[in-house]
Amino acid sequence: MYFFLILMVTLALGYGVLMLRYTLGWKRLKNYVVAVPRMGTTPVTVIIPARDEENNIPPLLEALKHQTYPVNLLEVIVIDDFSTDNTADLVRNSGAPNIKLLQMSQLLDKAQRLNSYKKKAIEMAIGHASGSLIVTTDADCIMGPRWIETLVHFYEDRRPKFIAAPVSFFKEDNFFKKLQSLDFMTMQGITGAVAQLQSGTMCNGANLAYEKEAFYDVGGFSGIDKIASGDDMLLMYKIYNAYPEGVMYLRSEDAIVRTLPVDTLKGFMNQRIRWSSKADKYEDKRLFWVLVLVYIFNVGLLAMAVTAIFLPVLWPWLLILLLFKVTMELYFLLPVAQFFNKTGLLVYFIPGQIFHIPYIVLAGWLGKFGSYQWKGRNVN
Structure with missing residues (x-):
């Protein structure tokens, strides 16, 4: 004993x-403030993998329509991952010329078995992207109108290869969801802390940005494509390994993306098991x-x-x-x-x-x- x-x-x-x-x-991580207000010039492609998200994607598309970043520099690609609901039609009928739909069913044989459909979806979307800065988020997220503008200003000021940005839960309407929010907020704090201390690499795929060129320079998801999870942190480490000074965390309220907690204990455990499943894959x-x-x-x-x-x-x-x-x-x-x-x-x-x-x-x-x-x- x-x-x-x-x-x-x-x-x-x-x-x-x-x-x-x-x-x-x-505490050392300072809030990012735009020193001189200006209009960004970087072409951006936002990539959103979506599977059976008809209940969540309308508010996301609405938030993207209200971005302050110039429409001619902002492309949104929603890549539908074999949805069985109305997700694709909602995107197709969004009414915004810069919101585009890709469907994995038209690019990939449905009988082909993959262990990471999300990585494949992002990879396919990047292949169709016109922007030089790739931004990823999830279909159950919303964000403020200055989200893209803030990401671009940070990118043009600091020139990182990879940006991890803050994510927060919202609509925590019961005790279970409040506990999830606390746990998730702790992970977000650690994400910012390790980036500032340069003592590790953490991020969340609901709010990332990286250079398309850097993605291809490190071979994209090659070598990690058989791992079910890790389209965010495992890719981040590949870019960090190639560009040790090129991975940064953006601390700004305007850059926060908000996502929904899960509704059930089973869903929560599946989510956290998925996140922890890649723990021994970190180089x-x-x-x-x-x-x-x-x-x-x-x-x-x-x-x-x-x-x-x-x-x-x-x-x-x-x-x-x-x-x-x-x-x-x-x-x-x-x-x-x-x-x-x-x-x-x-x-x-x-x-x-x-x-x-x-x-x-x-x-x-x-x-x-x-x-x-x-x-x-x-x-x-």
């Missing part, structure tokens, strides 16, 4: 140092070892909680470690929540730990050894 306690205290200290580093990174071992530390620490806390039922002497140690964990996470999360205007969600943080620790353990395990469903498909 003493060895176990020493191990847990050591893991906790390591976790505390990690959270302090993330806090430092986020960036800094991130891999961070994930190992976080996972083992949470496994230890869960094991301690179960063991404490039979060994009550462990309860004080468990409470001390939980208090330490919560304190370090809240210290990091407060400035992140202020940026996303979501400080009101922090009241749910402590009760959320009851669900957060078991889900981390389960999703991590199933991401490595299990399978999941995504868009009606079973994926290994």
